[in-house]
Amino acid sequence: MSGVVVTGCPRVPGEIAAEFASLSVATVHEAQGRVGQLASYMRPIYEGARAVGTAVTVLKAPCDNWMLHVAVEQCQEEDILVVAPTSPSDAGFFGELLAASLLVRGVRGLIIEGGCRDTKELKEMGFPVWSRAVTSQGTVKETLGSVNVPIVCAGQIVSPGDLIVADDDGVVVVQRLQAKIVATKSIAREEKEAATRKRLKAGELGLDIYNMRGELAEKGLLYKPYEGVA
């Protein structure tokens, strides 16, 4: 399905997206069953970057950023642009001019399986990007791609309207129809972890908090003094 722009895609509703506002990538990833994490080569271009929003997807030719301009028009407040090439390319698809255009529309950030340029300017603008490479290697505007079709970005399927959470730990995608339940599970997980954190800080061991000693012994874990081993 190349050369298609799908319009009017449903998105995770704003009130549900808002529940993810302070959730970390790690928590969301765990809460939805350890799925949805994009490959670890997707790194923020500056420390402390964070974004939560709904995906507008772009499938584009390698070394070609034409479709990014098409995609801008499809973006609305609280979206995140998620971009993947049809074959691997680290060229610098994105820079501060496109970011300026996205910022005007209220877009929260960019996830791009490729290169990003103008990183200093993007940091100053407060526009966060997660990319596979930083490079200014230029691109052309020759080949059609598609906007708002399901894509594979850094090993994960991203569909238009899915929820994206991105922070210093990387990027996680939550399927649109799962967002409500994942938010609930994430918040529950955070509360549980807060309680655990308190106990750990008080000096209790995970071995005891999680009741691991029995199963470890059952599987045969042995403790031997150093003198007997060396």
Added chain:
Amino acid sequence: MSGVVVTGCPRVPGEIAAEFASLSVATVHEAQGRVGQLASYMRPIYEGARAVGTAVTVLKAPCDNWMLHVAVEQCQEEDILVVAPTSPSDAGFFGELLAASLLVRGVRGLIIEGGCRDTKELKEMGFPVWSRAVTSQGTVKETLGSVNVPIVCAGQIVSPGDLIVADDDGVVVVQRLQAKIVATKSIAREEKEAATRKRLKAGELGLDIYNMRGELAEKGLLYKPYEGVA
């Protein structure tokens, strides 16, 4: 041509180099026709690093940094040392002692297809380095190489006296005799981009500013409502 130090190389004149003082790697790379960008694995050792200067080139044996000492003597005010091994090596060829020596001579930075150590000290000294790896893995001083011969560094040919621009986006090389014209084109590009930026920030779309709609339609781009696709 191993074991040769070429002396008295011509360099891009200082008044031309000065025109690049505030130009970004991205702008220069685009202005000279999307060539000259070193591979994206060449990264600054600290955020915000930036250097502009004329190349003194070093071709050296892998795991051997002897020729760096030879090269220091060939450096003068506003030079940038550009170093490549004869076969791949990430050993830590460069550290703060060599940097101290280069700083005294007015050298602006180092581009090294290999490893760099003492990154904390280099940041404190304000001596920027773009390298392929950060490591303290030591090197020997056994094998001759050459200074100020044309080299291949991170995929690009760099000749002595060429102009180097390096910032957070990586490194670009401008051939010595092209420097004047590239400076002019870069500045023109910046001015054009400033006008575009203004329009984008006012909410105009790149689709309209660059007149893309016609060509996109001609190539067959279709807009389909979500209901018709899903």
Added chain:
Amino acid sequence: MSGVVVTGCPRVPGEIAAEFASLSVATVHEAQGRVGQLASYMRPIYEGARAVGTAVTVLKAPCDNWMLHVAVEQCQEEDILVVAPTSPSDAGFFGELLAASLLVRGVRGLIIEGGCRDTKELKEMGFPVWSRAVTSQGTVKETLGSVNVPIVCAGQIVSPGDLIVADDDGVVVVQRLQAKIVATKSIAREEKEAATRKRLKAGELGLDIYNMRGELAEKGLLYKPYEGVA
């Protein structure tokens, strides 16, 4: 030797470890004969991270972080946890809950040939980690490993009780019984470098300080003016 926890391991004594307090990875690596540097893909999760301490080692199944909980109990004041999987995996074995637990026990940091999550929180807590990847990809708790056996971490053998120095340049391991002599050599090296640094800053060349000109000439290094070459 899987499923074993060795207890009561001897460590580099505190007064010897203290001698490394301000030594850099680069200096220690050089002083002990250019050995012991972990692979350069082991990077600190934040700039300025630094840790010195004695190793508690963990050998664990890939994609499984169960043994980290077992290892916490074996840690004491001034230890550093060093973790390697039995086969390559970049999953996110470690996060802030485990760090909280280690901090209570006075552990100085973590070296992990795998992934790390919660990097923002870890920075805020001041708990430094050197890892191969940053990712929140979750792990399971199913398979036994061992604690305080010799392991291979990022290409180097690390035994329990060895001394670890880690900073912005990476990680170096010093064998337990070599620690005293390496400390002495490192300090001597630092003093020698201080003298060299002073001379370099005064404008002397390494070529002269290290008496390199003779050997270079003997090996056949030639100086040729640019006009004769071009």
Added chain:
Amino acid sequence: MSGVVVTGCPRVPGEIAAEFASLSVATVHEAQGRVGQLASYMRPIYEGARAVGTAVTVLKAPCDNWMLHVAVEQCQEEDILVVAPTSPSDAGFFGELLAASLLVRGVRGLIIEGGCRDTKELKEMGFPVWSRAVTSQGTVKETLGSVNVPIVCAGQIVSPGDLIVADDDGVVVVQRLQAKIVATKSIAREEKEAATRKRLKAGELGLDIYNMRGELAEKGLLYKPYEGVA
């Protein structure tokens, strides 16, 4: 959707699959618009390997091959097993015992984003495998995954019942409902290429066959004699 085995999936019908019997990966990939090629790190374990069949998909935990046993039961004549882990792992998920079991059921081959062992035996059995690594690194059987859900394998979405063509050039996936039209286009492409091949072998140039000279000139291609350039 973890822990689910979907049964009774529709597949590309046998008579359509048969049309791909002698089509190459390159032809199919081009015919369907240059999409569907798995990443180039997916290599056959022996030269001359080739397989055409319908996908049975497996989503499995990293370092765990339990679900492969579950998947075998779901395979039928002319299927190809396509396997992806939930996070990257090159462990050796597959060997000759599983191949023996698949061969009995008429399965045509295996595509696995991970490691493969027993490559010599697999070649002798005539069971082709395309994998990311060759290694005997063992795996466990602890964690549930799913069979016959859509997966991402080496960068491409593969759904159960899709058509897979794999040869020395790699692997391409054709969506189930597109198979008929892609077969038709591929065969047309082959015929066209046969005519072109004949002309090229007779010494005609692609420049003339494809009428490129005009467009090249229009874009500004210049021919300059060597003497004028050097």
Added chain:
Amino acid sequence: MSGVVVTGCPRVPGEIAAEFASLSVATVHEAQGRVGQLASYMRPIYEGARAVGTAVTVLKAPCDNWMLHVAVEQCQEEDILVVAPTSPSDAGFFGELLAASLLVRGVRGLIIEGGCRDTKELKEMGFPVWSRAVTSQGTVKETLGSVNVPIVCAGQIVSPGDLIVADDDGVVVVQRLQAKIVATKSIAREEKEAATRKRLKAGELGLDIYNMRGELAEKGLLYKPYEGVA
């Protein structure tokens, strides 16, 4: 311990080594508890390569093959030379002249974490090599290393006298004192697999042979018809 050649190292006795003559890397690796497999980037330089023997280890400077000449003298009938650099290097440390010298002494093969040249000649001579790269990039003879000290090769500790098995699946190391027991376990495993293979070829499923259905159900595996899912 650099610059040391350890002589008279004990080796796995010939009659025990002989028990490994027809065992595969995969079997040995599994039989000793899924440990000892070298990293999967260690590949044979020709298909069908296989070697079994006792390790003579070499620790050498990167880009330097001097110590290989020293090591040859330490080799005896049925040894395998195992070579690792002190820091990563893919230079071509080894070629057919060294192989000729090793063949005279009855050496069975070479495992080298680096580059290998003359691959065509080595295949004709029947001298198998497992290496990280194939390249003719030359090396120097300048720096001392050590022979017959414990080394880390491709992620595994190899000590002199250990048993090495290498085939198309890669390389596995068996500790000297474990060799007898690992041989026994490997042979037992082979017999067990032969029985399983027979049943699988007769059409029985692994699900039944290994009694997996109960545990899968217990963990919650669900079977759903396609109509109910799509």
Added chain:
Amino acid sequence: MSGVVVTGCPRVPGEIAAEFASLSVATVHEAQGRVGQLASYMRPIYEGARAVGTAVTVLKAPCDNWMLHVAVEQCQEEDILVVAPTSPSDAGFFGELLAASLLVRGVRGLIIEGGCRDTKELKEMGFPVWSRAVTSQGTVKETLGSVNVPIVCAGQIVSPGDLIVADDDGVVVVQRLQAKIVATKSIAREEKEAATRKRLKAGELGLDIYNMRGELAEKGLLYKPYEGVA
């Protein structure tokens, strides 16, 4: 210099190229002082591939193979096409149709820093290719590049008319004006190696043939019996 085809380039004369007919990449690389070896990721697409010839160079846009068609016309008997992209791309730039066209003109092979498709057909045609990847990922024909300008291919500068030798060990480039002297040195080296080979096969050690024992002892190499070390 983009969009230029340089015609009438001088080449290494046929009688000099003929002297390289049976020389290996390893010998030529050593004979010219260990320079000119392309990066080790450039691998032949089939075992036993070998080619010697004079370079016709192509600089092309990534993901675009238009200029290959332009280059065919510039090729003559005994040429080798050497192709590099302006930024990294592994797309499948080359297949059997282009090979058919080159074969008619007497071209000896292809060196391409990118992808190659139709590997089975190329082997059957006897047209050797050294590439960075095997993939059928398609390319476009949109952007001008240049033919017969100096290029960087896999880390080495290749100029039109240079001599290329490629075999199972990779690819080496010899500068046009150096070809005669490198041929002479290579043949001398071969003769010397033949004499050494004879002595090694007779059981003499390299330690003695190359007179290494003295220098090793001088640098401090120690021989210690195992009992004293363990």
